[in-house]
Amino acid sequence: SKFFVTNESLHSIASLLKLEVLGLVACPLIDDAGLQFIGHGCPLLKVIEVSRCEGVSSSGLISVITGHSNLLELNAGYCLSELSTTLLHWIKNLKHLEMIRIDGARISESSFPVISTNCKSLIEIGLSKCVGVTNMGIVRLVSGCINLRVLNLTCCHSITDAAISAIADSCRNLVCLKLESCHMITEKGLCQLGSSCLLLEEIDLTDCCGVNDKGLEYLSRCSQLLCLKLGLCTNISGKGLSYIGSNCTKIHELDLYRCSAVGDDGLDALSKGCKKLTKLNLSYCNEVSDRGLGYIGHLEELSDLEMRGLFKITGVGLEAVAAGCKRLADLDLKHCDKIDDSGFWALAYYSRNLRQINLSHCGISDIALCMVMGNLTRLQEAKLVHLGNVTVEGFELALRACCIRIKKVKLLAPLRLLLSSEILETLHARGCIIRWD
Numbered sequence: 001s002k003f004f005v006t007n008e009s010l011h012s013i014a015s016l017l018k019l020e021v022l023g024l025v026a027c028p029l030i031d032d033a034g035l036q037f038i039g040h041g042c043p044l045l046k047v048i049e050v051s052r053c054e055g056v057s058s059s060g061l062i063s064v065i066t067g068h069s070n071l072l073e074l075n076a077g078y079c080l081s082e083l084s085t086t087l088l089h090w091i092k093n094l095k096h097l098e099m100i101r102i103d104g105a106r107i108s109e110s111s112f113p114v115i116s117t118n119c120k121s122l123i124e125i126g127l128s129k130c131v132g133v134t135n136m137g138i139v140r141l142v143s144g145c146i147n148l149r150v151l152n153l154t155c156c157h158s159i160t161d162a163a164i165s166a167i168a169d170s171c172r173n174l175v176c177l178k179l180e181s182c183h184m185i186t187e188k189g190l191c192q193l194g195s196s197c198l199l200l201e202e203i204d205l206t207d208c209c210g211v212n213d214k215g216l217e218y219l220s221r222c223s224q225l226l227c228l229k230l231g232l233c234t235n236i237s238g239k240g241l242s243y244i245g246s247n248c249t250k251i252h253e254l255d256l257y258r259c260s261a262v263g264d265d266g267l268d269a270l271s272k273g274c275k276k277l278t279k280l281n282l283s284y285c286n287e288v289s290d291r292g293l294g295y296i297g298h299l300e301e302l303s304d305l306e307m308r309g310l311f312k313i314t315g316v317g318l319e320a321v322a323a324g325c326k327r328l329a330d331l332d333l334k335h336c337d338k339i340d341d342s343g344f345w346a347l348a349y350y351s352r353n354l355r356q357i358n359l360s361h362c363g364i365s366d367i368a369l370c371m372v373m374g375n376l377t378r379l380q381e382a383k384l385v386h387l388g389n390v391t392v393e394g395f396e397l398a399l400r401a402c403c404i405r406i407k408k409v410k411l412l413a414p415l416r417l418l419l420s421s422e423i424l425e426t427l428h429a430r431g432c433i434i435r436w437d
Helices: 007-013 032-038 058-067 085-091 113-118 135-144 162-170 187-195 213-219 238-247 264-273 291-294 315-324 341-350 366-375 394-400 421-429
Strands: 021-022 048-050 074-075 099-100 124-126 150-151 175-180 202-203 227-229 254-255 279-282 304-306 330-332 355-357 381-383 408-411 433-436
Touching: 007 032, 058 085, 085 113, 113 135, 135 162, 135 213, 162 381, 187 213, 213 238, 264 291, 291 315, 304 366, 315 341, 341 366, 366 394, 394 421, 421 433
Parallel strands: 021 048, 048 074, 074 099, 099 124, 124 150, 150 175, 175 202, 202 227, 227 254, 254 279, 279 304, 304 330, 330 355, 355 381, 381 408, 408 433
Antiparallel strands: none
């Protein structure tokens, strides 16, 4: 039977004298009464997470804080409607607090100077989707929290370059900055970051429509970057990526989802400079062609590649990727309908480390599907919906070829009645989860 964490569970947990870390993520059956037990127990508790626990309020968190003045980390993301004055009064007494997340809460501008003045040890703050985050609030926050290394401002829509400038001036040790959907950030803010935050390793600029090639030129001064997310930044092109390729040679992860102006030349620059890339998202970068995939084939460390909806690529491009990227473990080809069987044959021959693949809406045939599913001996998960050129017999043979090792497969619901009961029973007996779409 499924185990549920309840208030009674917390009553028992409170008796653990050496417990230091307590994680309670999305536990719907606990509330403030349960946290009162924790407040009176677990004397060595340093870290508590109650994110997405909808029954928890400020009252429960105050119970925990009053009993644990040496708390180092408090994660209350998406469980508070607001950061109340009373809760803030108790939080400011946590002089050793290093991390606080209050994602999704309403926060008043007057709260920021209180945190800044009293929580000098903070190295991480999570304010994702918080209502009430303003430029002035951030300016006041970072004036005191100069040791911040991680700052999450996802969907804080009022933030502008003024806040980014204050962050850059005060937080010189910043390692991770998340700014997804902060639409008013421009190249001016990135110029400040590129001048001051030289230790930056991760920055999320997804859906920041003000980011352009000049901004990437400034940002490329952050030569320690490991992860750069630029999804939906439609104003960047190959020119911007050339700066990243030249200066950010340590990058492991790059997200270019729906960067519609990025084409083959940008991938050329990346392949020459970013040799350590392991994860790359090119989905819906519609200017990318087989020539671009030829450059991707030079990224020998690449293990995770998403390239949905690239309508210009054919089997030639896929063969270049398969032959060059021998460490490829996760490949998404959904809606790449111009790839013919020659590409899939190459995939079956070269990509022996593949563990997950999405072939949905591809033009693969019966024979090629059987080859892919049979030859890729490490394959554990496959998405195989809307394969118009594959017959029921093709699906049957492909599933038989991999039934010993496959763990999860996605198929169209009508196949449930068309495939043999034998293969379905075999897959079930082997522990394979079939998701019917």
